[in-house]
Amino acid sequence: MKIHLIAIQFLLYLYAMTAFWEFINRYSVISEESKAAWSSFLKTSKITKGNYFLDQGAIPKDIAFVSKGLLSYHYLNEKGEKIIKRFFPENSLVTSTSALLKQEPGYFSIEVLEDAELISYSFNDFRNLTAKYNDIANFYISYLERHWVIEKEFSEITLKSATAKQRYLEFEKNYPELISRLKLHQIASYLAVTPTQLSRIRAEL
Numbered sequence: 001m002k003i004h005l006i007a008i009q010f011l012l013y014l015y016a017m018t019a020f021w022e023f024i025n026r027y028s029v030i031s032e033e034s035k036a037a038w039s040s041f042l043k044t045s046k047i048t049k050g051n052y053f054l055d056q057g058a059i060p061k062d063i064a065f066v067s068k069g070l071l072s073y074h075y076l077n078e079k080g081e082k083i084i085k086r087f088f089p090e091n092s093l094v095t096s097t098s099a100l101l102k103q104e105p106g107y108f109s110i111e112v113l114e115d116a117e118l119i120s121y122s123f124n125d126f127r128n129l130t131a132k133y134n135d136i137a138n139f140y141i142s143y144l145e146r147h148w149v150i151e152k153e154f155s156e157i158t159l160k161s162a163t164a165k166q167r168y169l170e171f172e173k174n175y176p177e178l179i180s181r182l183k184l185h186q187i188a189s190y191l192a193v194t195p196t197q198l199s200r201i202r203a204e205l
Contacts, residue, residue, distance in 0.1 A: 013044065016067035020119050023065065023091050027146070028139035034129070038136065041125045047112045054096055054110040059103055062120045063095045069116025070181055074189070075108050084189040087113075087178060095123070097148060114181065164193045165201050 020042075024030055030038070045064075047053060053071060054060055066088050073086040073096070085108070088094040099106030100123055130137040162170065168191055172179060179187075188198040 016044065016117060016119060017042075019067055019091065020065045023093075024139055027142040028135050030135050030139065031133075034133040034135050037129055037133065038121070038126070041121055043120050045118050045120060047116045047118065049112055049115050051112050052109055053094060053112060053116075053118070054106065054108070056107060056109040057105045059105055060096050060100045061122060061124070063093055063100070063123055063126065064118040064120035066090050066092045066094060067117045067119055069112065069118075070114040070178075071116060072111050072113055072186065073108055074111065082189060083192075084186060087175070087182070087190065089175075089178060089181075093143070094118075113186070164191065164197055165204070167191045167193075168198065168201050169205075 021030065021035065047069075053064060056075065068090060070090075071088040071092075071094055072084050073088065073094075074082050074084045077083050088110075094110060096106040096108045096110065099108070126136075126140075130140050168187075171187065171191060184198060185195045188195045191198065193201075
């Protein structure tokens with residue numbers, strides 16, 4: 001029975017690692033040599049729902065790939081209300097990017113909304129690899145360009161110019177799998193509307 005359980009855990013580990021490398025290769029094809037160097041400091045972990053991958057005020061050290069689960073990126077406003085800026089489902093890289101790059105205490109918390117399984121790595125070790133391996137450097141540049149320049153700019157424009165209904169429809173279009181996994185108030189916080197407003201919008205559709 002114990003051997004059977006170990007075998008299952010090993011298969012789940014292989015599945016998670018395969019998903020990780022498939023995700024990385026979407027941005028830049030990584031050689032076996034580079035993969036071996038990167039793999040040397042990959043760590044797996046599990047965090048249960050309600051706990052935090054990163055607390056507000058902490059200085060982040062790691063980046064994590066979400067192989068299973070769902071996390072949110074939020075801060076508290078002056079009223080103590082939770083303002084969600086982003087969700088991280090499976091096949092996402094999660095960290096507080098600005099605080100990580102500056103190595104300063106972050107303004108954001110990263111909360112686990114569903115039991116999560118993560119593959120994480122030290123940002124400092126990763127940065128060292130980008131100086132040695134061009135394919136890893138290409139991944140880093142490609143990822144930042146897509147998610148922290150193109151997508152960030154688009155989302156900021158959308159939030160400022162679109163109506164609440166348009167923002168919800170855009171969210172539903174881009175993240176249909178999250179609608180059933182999130183609570184009403186979580187979606188409302190992300191869209192910068194009240195739960196009552198969101199209920200009214202959904203009732204009209």
